[in-house]
Amino acid sequence: MDQLLGFVKKEFTHIFRDPRTMVILFGIPIIQLMLFGYVITTEIKDARIAILDHSNDNVTREIKNKILSSGYFRLEANLIQENEIDPIFKKGDVKEVIVFEKGFAESLEREGKANIQVIADASDPNTAQMLFNYTNGIIQDYTKKKFAGFTIPVQIKSEVRMLYNENMVGAFMYVPGTMALILMLISAMMTSITIAREKEMGTMEILLVSPLKATHIILGKVAPYLLLSLIDAFVVVFLGNVVFGVPIRGSLFVLAFLVILYITMALSLGILISTVANSQQVALFISGFALMLPTILLSGFIFPIENMPVALQVLSNFMPPRWFIDALKQVMLKGNGFAYIWPNVLILSAMTLFFLGLSVKKFRLRLE
Amino acid sequence: MRTILYLLQKEFIQVFRNKAMLPIIFIMPLVQMLVLVFAATMELKKVDITVVDLDLSETSTRLTSKFEASSFFHLTRAQLSPAETDQLLMKGTADVVVTFPSGFEQDLKRNDQASIQILVDAINGSAAELSNAYLQTVIGSYNMKIRAEMMGVPKFTPPQQVSVIPSYWYNPELNFKFYMAPGVLVILVTIIGLFLSSLNLVREKEMGTIEQLNVTPIKKYHFIIGKMMPFLIIALLDLTFGLLVAKLVFGLPFRGNILTLYVFTSLYLFLVMSLGLFVSAISDTQQQVLFVSFFFMIVFIIMSGLFTPVESMPLWAQNLDMINPVYYLIRIIRNVVLKGSGLFDMTRELLYLSLYGLTMFSLAVWRYRKTV
Amino acid sequence: MKQTSEYTGPIIRVKDLVKKFGSFTAVDHISFEVNKGEIFGFLGANGAGKTTAIRMLCGLLEPTSGALQVAGFDGYHQREAIKRNIGYMSQKFSLYEDLTVYENFRLYAGIYGIPRQERIRKTDELLKKLNLEESRNKLVAGLPLGWKQKLAFSLALFHQPAVVFLDEPSGGVDPLTRRTFWDLIYEVAHQGITIFVTTHYMDEAEYCNRVAIMSEGKIVALDTPIALKEQYKTDSMDGVFLKIARNKE
Numbered sequence: 001m002d003q004l005l006g007f008v009k010k011e012f013t014h015i016f017r018d019p020r021t022m023v024i025l026f027g028i029p030i031i032q033l034m035l036f037g038y039v040i041t042t043e044i045k046d047a048r049i050a051i052l053d054h055s056n057d058n059v060t061r062e063i064k065n066k067i068l069s070s071g072y073f074r075l076e077a078n079l080i081q082e083n084e085i086d087p088i089f090k091k092g093d094v095k096e097v098i099v100f101e102k103g104f105a106e107s108l109e110r111e112g113k114a115n116i117q118v119i120a121d122a123s124d125p126n127t128a129q130m131l132f133n134y135t136n137g138i139i140q141d142y143t144k145k146k147f148a149g150f151t152i153p154v155q156i157k158s159e160v161r162m163l164y165n166e167n168m169v170g171a172f173m174y175v176p177g178t179m180a181l182i183l184m185l186i187s188a189m190m191t192s193i194t195i196a197r198e199k200e201m202g203t204m205e206i207l208l209v210s211p212l213k214a215t216h217i218i219l220g221k222v223a224p225y226l227l228l229s230l231i232d233a234f235v236v237v238f239l240g241n242v243v244f245g246v247p248i249r250g251s252l253f254v255l256a257f258l259v260i261l262y263i264t265m266a267l268s269l270g271i272l273i274s275t276v277a278n279s280q281q282v283a284l285f286i287s288g289f290a291l292m293l294p295t296i297l298l299s300g301f302i303f304p305i306e307n308m309p310v311a312l313q314v315l316s317n318f319m320p321p322r323w324f325i326d327a328l329k330q331v332m333l334k335g336n337g338f339a340y341i342w343p344n345v346l347i348l349s350a351m352t353l354f355f356l357g358l359s360v361k362k363f364r365l366r367l368e
Numbered sequence: 369m370r371t372i373l374y375l376l377q378k379e380f381i382q383v384f385r386n387k388a389m390l391p392i393i394f395i396m397p398l399v400q401m402l403v404l405v406f407a408a409t410m411e412l413k414k415v416d417i418t419v420v421d422l423d424l425s426e427t428s429t430r431l432t433s434k435f436e437a438s439s440f441f442h443l444t445r446a447q448l449s450p451a452e453t454d455q456l457l458m459k460g461t462a463d464v465v466v467t468f469p470s471g472f473e474q475d476l477k478r479n480d481q482a483s484i485q486i487l488v489d490a491i492n493g494s495a496a497e498l499s500n501a502y503l504q505t506v507i508g509s510y511n512m513k514i515r516a517e518m519m520g521v522p523k524f525t526p527p528q529q530v531s532v533i534p535s536y537w538y539n540p541e542l543n544f545k546f547y548m549a550p551g552v553l554v555i556l557v558t559i560i561g562l563f564l565s566s567l568n569l570v571r572e573k574e575m576g577t578i579e580q581l582n583v584t585p586i587k588k589y590h591f592i593i594g595k596m597m598p599f600l601i602i603a604l605l606d607l608t609f610g611l612l613v614a615k616l617v618f619g620l621p622f623r624g625n626i627l628t629l630y631v632f633t634s635l636y637l638f639l640v641m642s643l644g645l646f647v648s649a650i651s652d653t654q655q656q657v658l659f660v661s662f663f664f665m666i667v668f669i670i671m672s673g674l675f676t677p678v679e680s681m682p683l684w685a686q687n688l689d690m691i692n693p694v695y696y697l698i699r700i701i702r703n704v705v706l707k708g709s710g711l712f713d714m715t716r717e718l719l720y721l722s723l724y725g726l727t728m729f730s731l732a733v734w735r736y737r738k739t740v
Numbered sequence: 741m742k743q744t745s746e747y748t749g750p751i752i753r754v755k756d757l758v759k760k761f762g763s764f765t766a767v768d769h770i771s772f773e774v775n776k777g778e779i780f781g782f783l784g785a786n787g788a789g790k791t792t793a794i795r796m797l798c799g800l801l802e803p804t805s806g807a808l809q810v811a812g813f814d815g816y817h818q819r820e821a822i823k824r825n826i827g828y829m830s831q832k833f834s835l836y837e838d839l840t841v842y843e844n845f846r847l848y849a850g851i852y853g854i855p856r857q858e859r860i861r862k863t864d865e866l867l868k869k870l871n872l873e874e875s876r877n878k879l880v881a882g883l884p885l886g887w888k889q890k891l892a893f894s895l896a897l898f899h900q901p902a903v904v905f906l907d908e909p910s911g912g913v914d915p916l917t918r919r920t921f922w923d924l925i926y927e928v929a930h931q932g933i934t935i936f937v938t939t940h941y942m943d944e945a946e947y948c949n950r951v952a953i954m955s956e957g958k959i960v961a962l963d964t965p966i967a968l969k970e971q972y973k974t975d976s977m978d979g980v981f982l983k984i985a986r987n988k989e
Binding site: 370371373374375377378381382385386575576577578579580581582583584585586738739 | 798799800801802819820821823824826827828830832833834835836838839843846847848850851852853
């Protein structure tokens, strides 16, 4: 036991000695959370647009004023001809061009109808649609106000309640996702790379012939990362709560249990990778790109799973983070307990056992 | 100049002799293109909606079938108590629950207005907002219809109407894959370029082979170029490979000049590799290089506009993107591929990438020491 | 530019050379000269400062103070010119293990700018001399240690340097291989190439023309092996070394 403690201590000093490692351990979660919280929003402000007004009368000027004072748009250029549109899009700054037809006010007055064409740069389809919706909304609002007297009483109204996230804050999505990503990064990637490093440098052989038991060596390598992961999990939850107001509605005990279970899973995955990889580069590519990308993409962190092709939906069932993120959201945001998350707990436990079993088997094979 | 050729020959032999790296270099692009592009779709389809109709009147059933008719919703009808409704949302079986209270139709006829209750699981804020917007559109047009019916007029129209006609250029079908595929190509060349070259240099330090090179009169910039070129070529190969996949699998239109694309990508790689080699020049182990590169890559990618438009970031973050290489190339590739932009449309980007690249390259050469 | 062939003075001149790492002085005011064609030995226990000294001479380390000239070039400002005129074989084998014997030759010949014709001729000649012809297209990783060392040595000589630095060249090989390795060294020295070698094998010191013994960063004795043995009244270099060590205590 003393031996083990001494070994764990040595591993800790290794980690803490290199400031670069500490940057990764604490810098990444904090910066990532800040980026997701402050930088990644879906609301568009100050989108650059150009206007091509063939009419330039009172009504078009009024509409233009409405649009430009809405806060969503910023006028980049006033165009004179249709053939200026393509070049300005090609430069890439302008996202939308609003075209008023000739004799706009006249036609509105005489025929009760006039057309505005909104040309959006749909190389980014979501933004294009959103910009069109904003523009359309502003224009419709303008006409509605102009004819405010024309409402008719019969109406179905709706009382809408946004549950669990009244203000629709993005951080509610990103905090659980960031947690899954960070814990995977530290637990699986860092462990697999440190163990692979010992192998590459030949120091693993020295450890293996020492009186330390193989399980102790692995435990010693893994223990510091378990602790660091826990600290990081705490940092993420704390920052999420204090800075972004992401609540913890469920029990802290269930939350802690879930986090520890996930970390254990990630550590076993890291050990498994290190039994396969002989060099740091290989461990990096396996853990970095075979683990990270699925964690980000196939877990429902950023992209909803329901929208993916069936093959990927099936594949996502095999991604541990998927089950973790789902359970985490339930516990933190909905206040659910084991009664709701037991399937997730079961699946994560089964995965952990599977990874551990497989690495023990691989490890034995190598020693024999 | 000939020295560089010998160095290139050596690096290529080493890369192709490494059996573990070959699949990474050539299979990864394929997998990435397929998984990333297919997985990354923001368009919402099939939102699970449960309708609890306690009125079962003509008006409520007609509105329910309007909801059902929209391809956006996947609709279930159920008779549930409020507690059961809560359960449904807690479990996540339903994203939205719409409840028609009993006496709904009566209220509407008597008081000219009636309410329905809509509960939305808003953990994913933007999806919730979108679902609600769709519901409101359906309810709005239904409103128009019953109003007209109840008042006996054909349709209600204001005296003047402005119609706003959208036209979506460069991607009229609003295909999200056309948006993602070029972005994923950037990630692809970045991983290959940044990680392979920087790890390669620091590995020579770890293995000690760099010492034998350092006692030769080799020029520092020769050495750095020798470390860059092979991976530049491999990354461009991967780009070609990725473009082919995008073309064949996703039918990505290619409007621009392919040469323009390669010029920009090469400039970008020159910059990114210089950054990577600078990091490895100041590091001693692969682990250090890895962590630092990983950190920057994550920040660069999140801020690059790959997943969410740069326009929706706060202004300070948009300004910060001035130093984000990934931001530039994603923007450039989308412009070239989808809009057919040429070198002259993007002179600013051209100038900027070149200057930035040269600066980082000089830094890398300056910081690489032939002494221990 | 000055060519080595025209340079006739001592090939290495060192005066009061110092290297400090922080507060630790690894090399402490050493001075010596090495003449053309000489086999000069640097002796000392591990950590005596031999490797630090040799690294300064090769331009791998910048000296803290003192004067240093190799092949007529200054150790502070003309390090790249020095590198053109020296060969170096490091303590740790540092050729590319994942390249073949021939590919290693081709790479280094290319770096030194040796023309193709000459490279091919010399590669064949060297491989023949080293009995490595059959291993020409084998990966270096698969060669026995002794062969790797011969290979590293011949690569250090390939561009005909004025002086070759060998840092513990025969560590970890059997006595017979060491013997043949020294035969190679003699042959090279006969061609007029200066050899600067560090070692902690005392029997190897006997093969040198002159020997400097280092201890704690200082040169404590410098002479021919015969003179040293006479001075310390013993019949082997081992004895010399032991006596010096005892005197210090």
